Amino acid sequence: MNMIVCCKQVLDPEAPPASFKIDPANNKVVPPPGVPPVISPFDEQAVEAALRIKDNQGGKITVLSLGNNLLRDVVKKPLSMGADELILLEDEAFEGGDSWSTAYALATAIKKIGEFDLIFCGRQAADWDAGQVGSGIAELLGIPSVTVAKKVEAVDGKARVERVIADGYQVIEVTLPALITVSNELGEARYATLKGIMAAAKKQPIIWKPSDIGVDPSQIGAPGRRSKLFKLFQPVREGKCEIIEAETPAEAGTNLATKLREAKII
């Protein structure tokens, strides 16, 4: 089983909210000082999904990360969890992209890798939460995709996927090769072990520049964007607290439900 997992380095979503700042002039997020970036948590779960298949039936896991100035100790984390190989699409030309230009570059790199049965992505990146790249890659490669998976098994040339829906899950079978995006319902990703960390520290990632994968330079990074960001701002949040008065708990419940219905929350 040849598996590829796309992992994005993002600002730590657990960083204290007070440290979050944006540069409105350039429509950019300012990285908080002293808070190192992480692999997007959904992507770690995508690695976990691949590792579970590898645990059961063996296989090879190649991790693909795109960006610029990627921190080695961060992007190597999937290796320390048990992935086999790391390819970095690393160049300043990849900076400032959107879902399209990222999917295009990743899909082109995956074509260069050649052989694969399953591609895993996180359901969305923890920074922009767009959730487009996975399906975009599948579209560009002309393979089926299943999104928001909570369980993935590979059997007889097919993948059996439990896909999360609002009030339960669907079971979907898809022929391989296929792309699957993984949701948090999959369960916690495993910790990096000391042995894994030592092996990862020794491994050198393979680095591909745009010319190595033969992408059209006008389609990657900022020039390749198909969406335009007009305004990036921090909404001012106001908390308002309303106490629902009532004689009895039952009446309070009714009053609360009425309020929520009026506010179109339920």
Add this chain to the structure above:
Amino acid sequence: MDFNLTEEQKMIASSAKEIAEAFGPEYWRQKEEKGEFGDEFWKAIGDAGFVGIAIPEEYGGSGRGTTELLTAMEELAANGCGMAGVWYLILTEVFGGLSIVRHGAEEHKRKYLPGIAKGELEFCMALTEPDAGSNTLNTKTTAKKQGNEWVIEGNKTFISGADRAKGMMIVARTTPKEKVTKKTLGLSLFLTDLPHELVEVKPIPKHGINYSHSCQVSFNGLRLPENALMPPQDLGWYSVLDTLNPERMSFTAAAVGIARLAINKAVDYSKQRKVFGDVPIGSYQGLQFPLAEAYATLEAARLLNFKAASLFDNGADAASVGAAVNMSSVAAVENATKAVYWAMQVFGGYGYAKEYDIERWWREINLIRLAPLTHQMALNYIGEHVLGMPRAYY
């Protein structure tokens, strides 16, 4: 001089952080209140290989040094575990692992190290006695040779983890004090399996850290085979320094970690809490300055501790290691205590409530001025051995 962690050390730190976040303050609040061992946490760090960081690869560990061990310890403490992130590692990896790595015979290594490295064989160390705390050379527990066996008699106190441990290192006197040519001679180290019917273990109710029990231990004619002795006989005092130095370094890592945890929590709170008008209490210099001072000096303690670790890992002489260890300990004890004191102050009355965890960290930080070495004994060491001043006590 390179102050950067290596790529591997950074990955160890981030893995420790991740585990600590999964076993945060609420987990330890409950464990401490119930007086329960943190089994789930212990399994997690065992599975991740943290209990074997400093144990050679041929015995199932990762073959790294105390630098990596301290890095992991500090991150575990600082990211949610407090003292618990360090304590269990001290008992098993330092008291058991490092002692045997440095001074165990090959058969001891093969017997104990693989289990220790996996976190399956918990350890403890029986050094302190009712009349031999700061003064180890007062050790009265005896080990006498009878045929081809050692017979151990005596009482130990405050032996942490003795109620659960499967292995114990014992410091006992093999030559009476009156018969040695030099008072640092005559002690030896022994290893025993536990539990044992001739070893009585009784937990001592205590101030904090109640997810682990420190116990009174009596050896009532415990018989051990000849090879239970970690050679060389009578030179145990010199050997045990290789356990006590990393133990102190571990406590400094704990002090820095607990202080970071408490300061971070206090800083967050101070930015939100408003008492007078629309200014947060964090803007008052009366609260800011002591926290800033503690933080700055702790960073110095931390760096000095890494220097100690580097000396220890690279086989420096005991005097150089001892100087760095005791100086960083002095800085850590004073400033970590101050840091938690002021974190509690920032929380006002809430600092006294269990729910906010600060009072637990306060009980934890109170230990480090008393054990493993009292603050005064660290100062004595610096006065005598670093500054070369006359010794005040005999």
